[in-house]
Amino acid sequence: MIFTSKILFSKVLKHYTGISLWPFIILRDNETEMSPDRYKKLVNHERIHIRQQAETLVVFFYIFYAFYYIRNRMKGMKHWKAYQSIPFERESYENEKDLEYLKKRKFWQWRKYA
Ligand SMILES: [Zn+2]
16 A cells, blocks of 8 residues: 655655555655656565565564664664665665566565675
8 A cells, every 4th residue: 555745754754755664655756756667666665675574574674674774883884874784675775676576586585685
């Protein structure tokens, strides 16, 4: 289920364009406000997160997500680099262009990016 919210992204998540909170995907912009390719890629990115959340029972997704972010910061990474280096984000960013990715993806595939 996909929603859009301008307020959420202008006030809270300023530098982000989408967030997944299983089973919902919340985007800053709707389909008409970006190119069709950009939209498909963004939705695919968030759908990969939805799959990661489902297979980690949602709660462990957030625990692991926070764990990896903090670990990356402790390694000396700046905020944006630490965020992009989280295994869940690496899997999503590396495969968002492949719209067939979720059909062939293996269970706990994000572990390969840890
Ligand atoms: Zn992401």
